[in-house]
Amino acid sequence: MTLSWFTPLLTKFRIYAPDTIGHPGYSSESRISAKDESFALWVSDLMDHFNIKQSGFIGPSYGAGIILRLATYMPERIACSVLVAPSGLEIGSKLTMIKKILLPLILFNRTSSDNQLQNIADAMSHHSMDELDKQILGELFTSVKLEQNMPKQTENYLWNGALSIKTIFG
Numbered sequence: 001m002t003l004s005w006f007t008p009l010l011t012k013f014r015i016y017a018p019d020t021i022g023h024p025g026y027s028s029e030s031r032i033s034a035k036d037e038s039f040a041l042w043v044s045d046l047m048d049h050f051n052i053k054q055s056g057f058i059g060p061s062y063g064a065g066i067i068l069r070l071a072t073y074m075p076e077r078i079a080c081s082v083l084v085a086p087s088g089l090e091i092g093s094k095l096t097m098i099k100k101i102l103l104p105l106i107l108f109n110r111t112s113s114d115n116q117l118q119n120i121a122d123a124m125s126h127h128s129m130d131e132l133d134k135q136i137l138g139e140l141f142t143s144v145k146l147e148q149n150m151p152k153q154t155e156n157y158l159w160n161g162a163l164s165i166k167t168i169f170g
Contacts (some may be wrong), residue, residue, distance in 0.1 A: 002060060009058070020044055020062065024140065038065045039074035047077060060084035108141060117141070 003017045014168065019025025021032055021042055032038040047055065056079045057067045064086030071078055102124035108116035117138045122130040129137070 002063075005060070006058060013056075016046070016050065021067065023062070025168060034065070034069075037069070037073040039069040041076075043070045044074055053077070054079045057081040058084070059086070061086070105141065106136070112142070 003015075006015065006017075009015060019027035021027045022030055026089070032042060036071060047053070054077055057070070058081065059065075060069045061084070064083035066080050067078070067083060070087060071081070074116060079083040104119040108120065116119045117134060120141075121137060124137075125133075
Protein backbone atom coordinates (compact mmCIF):
# COMPACT_ATOMS: atom_id res chain seq x y z
CA MET A 1 0.00 0.00 0.00
CA THR A 2 2.64 2.52 1.04
CA LEU A 3 4.92 1.82 -1.92
CA SER A 4 2.02 2.60 -4.29
CA TRP A 5 2.06 6.20 -3.00
CA PHE A 6 5.54 6.66 -4.44
CA THR A 7 5.23 4.89 -7.81
CA PRO A 8 5.65 8.18 -9.74
CA LEU A 9 9.22 8.28 -8.40
CA LEU A 10 10.04 5.01 -10.19
CA THR A 11 10.48 6.80 -13.52
CA LYS A 12 13.47 8.78 -12.22
CA PHE A 13 14.81 6.91 -9.21
CA ARG A 14 15.82 3.43 -8.12
CA ILE A 15 13.61 2.61 -5.15
CA TYR A 16 14.53 0.25 -2.33
CA ALA A 17 11.57 -0.45 -0.07
CA PRO A 18 12.55 -3.00 2.55
CA ASP A 19 10.01 -4.36 4.98
CA THR A 20 10.68 -2.76 8.34
CA ILE A 21 12.29 -5.43 10.47
CA GLY A 22 9.83 -6.76 13.02
CA HIS A 23 6.83 -5.23 11.25
CA PRO A 24 4.28 -6.76 8.82
CA GLY A 25 5.83 -8.22 5.69
CA TYR A 26 8.49 -10.75 4.84
CA SER A 27 11.23 -9.57 7.22
CA SER A 28 12.13 -11.13 10.54
CA GLU A 29 9.40 -10.79 13.15
CA SER A 30 12.01 -9.89 15.78
CA ARG A 31 11.59 -6.24 16.69
CA ILE A 32 14.54 -4.00 17.34
CA SER A 33 14.75 -1.03 19.69
CA ALA A 34 13.31 2.31 18.62
CA LYS A 35 15.14 4.03 21.48
CA ASP A 36 18.75 3.65 20.37
CA GLU A 37 20.85 3.35 17.21
CA SER A 38 19.42 -0.07 16.22
CA PHE A 39 17.35 1.24 13.29
CA ALA A 40 20.27 3.35 12.07
CA LEU A 41 22.50 0.28 12.12
CA TRP A 42 19.83 -1.75 10.30
CA VAL A 43 19.53 0.86 7.51
CA SER A 44 23.30 1.16 7.31
CA ASP A 45 23.60 -2.63 6.95
CA LEU A 46 21.04 -2.57 4.11
CA MET A 47 22.92 0.23 2.38
CA ASP A 48 26.22 -1.63 2.76
CA HIS A 49 24.63 -4.76 1.30
CA PHE A 50 23.69 -2.81 -1.84
CA ASN A 51 27.00 -0.85 -1.90
CA ILE A 52 25.25 2.48 -1.31
CA LYS A 53 27.39 5.02 0.56
CA GLN A 54 24.77 7.78 0.64
CA SER A 55 21.16 8.01 -0.50
CA GLY A 56 18.04 10.11 -0.61
CA PHE A 57 15.21 8.89 1.61
CA ILE A 58 11.46 9.30 1.73
CA GLY A 59 9.37 7.87 4.52
CA PRO A 60 5.91 8.20 5.96
CA SER A 61 5.08 7.81 9.65
CA TYR A 62 7.24 5.12 11.25
CA GLY A 63 9.52 5.02 8.19
CA ALA A 64 10.16 8.74 8.62
CA GLY A 65 10.97 8.06 12.26
CA ILE A 66 13.54 5.49 11.12
CA ILE A 67 15.09 8.10 8.80
CA LEU A 68 15.29 10.43 11.79
CA ARG A 69 17.15 7.72 13.71
CA LEU A 70 19.60 7.37 10.81
CA ALA A 71 20.03 11.15 10.77
CA THR A 72 20.73 11.14 14.50
CA TYR A 73 23.46 8.51 14.37
CA MET A 74 24.73 8.48 10.76
CA PRO A 75 23.76 11.72 9.00
CA GLU A 76 26.54 11.21 6.46
CA ARG A 77 24.49 8.35 4.91
CA ILE A 78 21.66 10.76 3.98
CA ALA A 79 21.91 12.90 0.82
CA CYS A 80 18.40 14.34 1.33
CA SER A 81 15.14 13.25 2.87
CA VAL A 82 11.41 13.80 2.79
CA LEU A 83 9.52 12.92 5.96
CA VAL A 84 5.76 12.50 5.74
CA ALA A 85 4.05 12.89 9.14
CA PRO A 86 7.13 11.52 10.93
CA SER A 87 6.97 9.43 14.09
CA GLY A 88 9.30 10.63 16.79
CA LEU A 89 8.36 14.30 16.48
CA GLU A 90 5.51 15.69 18.47
CA ILE A 91 2.99 17.13 16.07
CA GLY A 92 -0.51 18.27 16.75
CA SER A 93 -2.69 17.95 19.76
CA LYS A 94 -2.63 14.70 21.73
CA LEU A 95 -6.27 15.26 22.62
CA THR A 96 -7.17 15.52 18.92
CA MET A 97 -5.17 12.34 18.19
CA ILE A 98 -7.00 10.49 20.97
CA LYS A 99 -10.38 11.72 19.71
CA LYS A 100 -9.81 11.16 15.98
CA ILE A 101 -7.58 8.08 15.95
CA LEU A 102 -7.29 6.26 19.28
CA LEU A 103 -10.96 6.13 20.32
CA PRO A 104 -12.20 5.10 16.84
CA LEU A 105 -9.42 2.47 16.77
CA ILE A 106 -10.52 1.02 20.10
CA LEU A 107 -14.13 0.96 18.91
CA PHE A 108 -13.12 -0.58 15.58
CA ASN A 109 -11.13 -3.31 17.33
CA ARG A 110 -14.13 -4.13 19.51
CA THR A 111 -16.86 -3.93 16.85
CA SER A 112 -15.19 -4.14 13.39
CA SER A 113 -17.45 -1.22 12.50
CA ASP A 114 -16.86 0.11 8.99
CA ASN A 115 -17.99 3.51 10.27
CA GLN A 116 -15.15 3.60 12.83
CA LEU A 117 -12.66 2.45 10.20
CA GLN A 118 -13.89 5.22 7.90
CA ASN A 119 -13.42 7.75 10.73
CA ILE A 120 -9.80 6.61 11.18
CA ALA A 121 -9.14 6.62 7.43
CA ASP A 122 -10.60 10.10 7.10
CA ALA A 123 -8.52 11.41 10.01
CA MET A 124 -5.33 9.88 8.60
CA SER A 125 -5.84 11.09 5.03
CA HIS A 126 -7.94 14.24 5.24
CA HIS A 127 -10.87 12.34 3.71
CA SER A 128 -8.85 11.15 0.70
CA MET A 129 -8.06 7.48 1.40
CA ASP A 130 -9.26 5.15 -1.35
CA GLU A 131 -11.30 2.04 -0.58
CA LEU A 132 -8.47 -0.47 -1.12
CA ASP A 133 -6.12 1.38 1.24
CA LYS A 134 -8.92 1.60 3.81
CA GLN A 135 -9.44 -2.18 3.57
CA ILE A 136 -5.70 -2.78 4.01
CA LEU A 137 -5.72 -0.46 7.01
CA GLY A 138 -8.59 -2.45 8.52
CA GLU A 139 -6.68 -5.71 7.97
CA LEU A 140 -3.63 -4.23 9.67
CA PHE A 141 -5.67 -3.11 12.65
CA THR A 142 -7.29 -6.54 13.08
CA SER A 143 -4.36 -8.82 12.18
CA VAL A 144 -1.16 -7.07 13.28
CA LYS A 145 0.23 -6.08 16.65
CA LEU A 146 0.99 -2.42 16.02
CA GLU A 147 4.28 -0.89 17.20
CA GLN A 148 3.71 1.39 20.18
CA ASN A 149 7.30 2.56 20.66
CA MET A 150 8.05 5.23 18.10
CA PRO A 151 11.64 6.20 17.28
CA LYS A 152 12.98 8.53 19.98
CA GLN A 153 15.60 11.25 20.52
CA THR A 154 15.28 12.81 17.11
CA GLU A 155 15.27 16.46 18.10
CA ASN A 156 19.00 16.57 18.88
CA TYR A 157 20.17 17.06 15.29
CA LEU A 158 17.18 18.79 13.70
CA TRP A 159 18.07 22.32 14.63
CA ASN A 160 21.86 22.19 14.30
CA GLY A 161 21.82 23.04 10.59
CA ALA A 162 23.76 19.91 9.65
CA LEU A 163 20.82 18.38 7.86
CA SER A 164 18.13 19.79 5.63
CA ILE A 165 14.91 17.86 6.11
CA LYS A 166 11.60 18.54 4.39
CA THR A 167 8.76 17.50 6.66
CA ILE A 168 5.23 17.05 5.37
CA PHE A 169 2.44 16.85 7.89
CA GLY A 170 -0.78 15.25 6.62
